[in-house]
Amino acid sequence: MNWALSTWSATTLGPGGRPSAPSMDSLMDAAMHGVRNSLSAIRLGVDLLARRGDLNEADAVLEHIDSAAVRAHEQAEELADFCRLAAGRPIAMVAKRFPLHQVVGEAIEARRSSHEAIAIEHDRLGHGEGLGDPARIAQFVRLALEELAPRAASRCIVVSEIDGARFRIAVHAGDAPAQDAIETPGQHLARAHRQALLRAIANAHRGELRLVAGASIEGRFGGDR
Structure with missing residues (x-):
């Protein structure tokens, strides 16, 4: 707790007294x-x-x-x-052909095994392989679920889609909780931490990240941004 308070005291407050980006x-x-x-x-x-x-x-x-x-x-x-x-460098990655739906499915299963309270549905669209780093893609799924699962009442929906040389991963909070809990300083830092890594993974794959606060996270990978 002392660590969290000392770290938080070093951050600035944005409009309305809400914490700005750490x-x-x-x-x-x-x-x-x-x-x-x-x-x-x-x-x-x-x-x-x-x-x-x-x-x-x-x-x-x-x-x-x-x-x-x-x-x-x-x-x-x-x-x-x-x-x-x-240091201004992109994160490391090793690109290769990989089975997108399988990698996403395995990342979901790993999440299910440790967090059974939230049901996770997986929709698979398209056929073929993705070109990218499968370890980074699994990390993207894990981080997105860590971000949204606590904000869902009972389920999350994960979509993996292949479209030619490009692919997409979207994670949606299937049903929002009745009332959002007040975010603590530590939770705010953790959320900024996850979002920075999610964006870095998308950028490393020549893609982009789209966020709808508390509702959805979408990564588009490959091609022009």
């Missing part, structure tokens, strides 16, 4: 804070495992460690991305 330094601080949290969870899990008694409890601790380790790895990669963006 600086790159603030986003870097937010990314590093997330890495430290995840690594602390791993250390706690290891300590609990060392003192385990019941095997069922040990299994739960191992699952906790694995989840934290996966997230720590993702956050480390995101931190590297922000270093590139801060």
Whole structure:
């Protein structure tokens, strides 16, 4: 909490007293804070495992460690991305032909396995392969779902579409919650963090990002912007 307040105090307020876009330094601080949290969870899990008694409890601790380790790895990669963006360079990617619908479907399944409360529908349009970095496309889907799933009451809709040399991924909050929760400073930073990476992934694929706050995220990849 002290970290969040100190970071937030360094940001400026925009019209109406709402926070303006955080600086790159603030986003870097937010990314590093997330890495430290995840690594602390791993250390706690290891300590609990060392003192385990019941095997069922040990299994739960191992699952906790694995989840934290996966997230720590993702956050480390995101931190590297922000270093590139801060230096004025595009994020790294390796382009190749890949099965778009399959990659998007696998990213959705990974989200379902860890967040069962939100139903996720996947609509597949068109046939063929996409040209891009499949790891980055999976990251795009994950970040978009992280952005919109908390804003949906019960379901999200993901559309993957192939149109010749171009492809599109759209994520929609299928039904908005009855009332939006007040956004905390930490949540505001996390949202800006996700949106910066979503835009960077689209730009790296010669595409564009379209956002409708709280409702939809669309990435168009390939071709002229």
